Amino acid sequence: xxxxxxxxxxxxxxxxxxxxxxxxxxxxxxxxxxxxxxxxxxxxxxxxxxxxxxxxxxxxxxxxxxxxxxxxxxxxxxxxxxxxxxxxxxxxxxxxxxxxxx
Amino acid sequence: xxxxxxxxxxxxxxxxxxxxxxxxxxxxxxxxxxxxxxxxxxxxxxxxxxxxxxxxxxxxxxxxxxxxxxxxxxxxxxxxxxxxxxxxxxxxxxxxxxxxxxxxxxxxxxxxxxxxxxxxxxxxxxxxxxxxxxxxxxxxxxxxxxxxxxxxxxxxxxxxxxxxxxxxxxxxxxxxxxxxx
Numbered sequence: 001x002x003x004x005x006x007x008x009x010x011x012x013x014x015x016x017x018x019x020x021x022x023x024x025x026x027x028x029x030x031x032x033x034x035x036x037x038x039x040x041x042x043x044x045x046x047x048x049x050x051x052x053x054x055x056x057x058x059x060x061x062x063x064x065x066x067x068x069x070x071x072x073x074x075x076x077x078x079x080x081x082x083x084x085x086x087x088x089x090x091x092x093x094x095x096x097x098x099x100x101x102x
Numbered sequence: 103x104x105x106x107x108x109x110x111x112x113x114x115x116x117x118x119x120x121x122x123x124x125x126x127x128x129x130x131x132x133x134x135x136x137x138x139x140x141x142x143x144x145x146x147x148x149x150x151x152x153x154x155x156x157x158x159x160x161x162x163x164x165x166x167x168x169x170x171x172x173x174x175x176x177x178x179x180x181x182x183x184x185x186x187x188x189x190x191x192x193x194x195x196x197x198x199x200x201x202x203x204x205x206x207x208x209x210x211x212x213x214x215x216x217x218x219x220x221x222x223x224x225x226x227x228x229x230x231x232x233x234x235x236x237x238x239x240x241x242x243x244x245x246x247x248x249x250x251x252x253x254x255x256x257x258x259x260x261x262x263x264x265x266x267x268x269x270x271x272x273x274x275x276x277x278x279x280x281x282x283x
Contacts, residue, residue, distance in 0.1 A: 004106040
C-alpha cells in the first residue's frame with residue numbers, strides 16, 4: 001500500500017536536500033532576524049525550514065524512487081529458464097528432424 | 103536514509119546541528135551590535151540616621167549603626183541596548199566609596215528590571231534608596247561616595263554583558279541626625 005523505501009540515488013538526493021534546505025533556511029532566518037531585530041521571527045523561519053525539509057524528504061515521494069535497483073534473477077529462476085531453453089532447443093531440433101524425414 | 107524512520111532521524115539530527123550554529127551566530131552578533139546608552143544618577147540629599155543594624159543581629163539592643171537615607175534623581179536612556187537578543191535589562195544604581203579599612207566598597211541603592219524597549223527611558227525624581235545604605239564599619243564619617251548607573255543585559259541566548267555610566271561627583275556624608283524609626 002505505502003512505499004517507505006527509496007533507492008540509492010534517492011538516498012543521496014534526500015541527504016543533500018535535507019542539509020541544503022535546512023542550512024538555507026538557517027541563513028535566511030539569521031539575516032531576516034538581524035534585519036528586523038526579531039529573534040522570534042528568526043526561530044519561526046528556522047522551524048519552517050525544518051518542516052519543509054521533512055515534507056520534502058521523509059515521505060517516499062516518487063522522485064526519490066526513480067532509479068530502482070535491478071536485481072539479478074534468483075538461481076532457481078535461472079536454472080528453470082536454462083532448462084526451458086534447453087527443452088525448446090531440443091524440441092526445435094526434433095522438429096527439424098521430423099521435417100527432414102518427411 | 104533508506105527507511106522512513108531513518109530519514110526522519112536524519113532531518114531532526116541535522117536540524118539540531120543547524121540550530122546550534124544559528125544560535126551561536128545570534129549570540130556573537132549581539133556582541134557587535136553598536137549601542138549608545140546614556141545614564142546619570144545624582145543624589146539630591148543624604149541624611150544619616152542611627153538605628154539597629156538588624157533585629158536578629160548581635161547588637162540588637164543598641165542603635166549605634168549609621169544608616170544613610172538618600173533621595174536620588176535618575177535619568178537614563180537605555181533603549182539602544184534593546185536589540186534582537188535582549189530579553190531584559192537589569193538596571194541598578196551603585197554607590198562606590200573607599201574607607202581606610204576597605205579600599206573599595208560598592209552598595210546597590212536602587213534597582214529595576216526593564217522588559218520592553220518602550221520602558222527603557224528612565225526619568226525618576228525623589229527616589230529613596232531601596233536597600234539599606236550601611237557601611238561595614240557602621241559609621242559614615244569622612245566618607246565620600248560617588249554614584250553611577252549600572253546595567254546588565256540579559257540575553258535570550260549567549261553572553262551576559264555589563265555596562266555602567268560615568269560616576270557622578272563625590273558626595274560627602276553628613277553627621278548623623280536623628281534616629282531611624
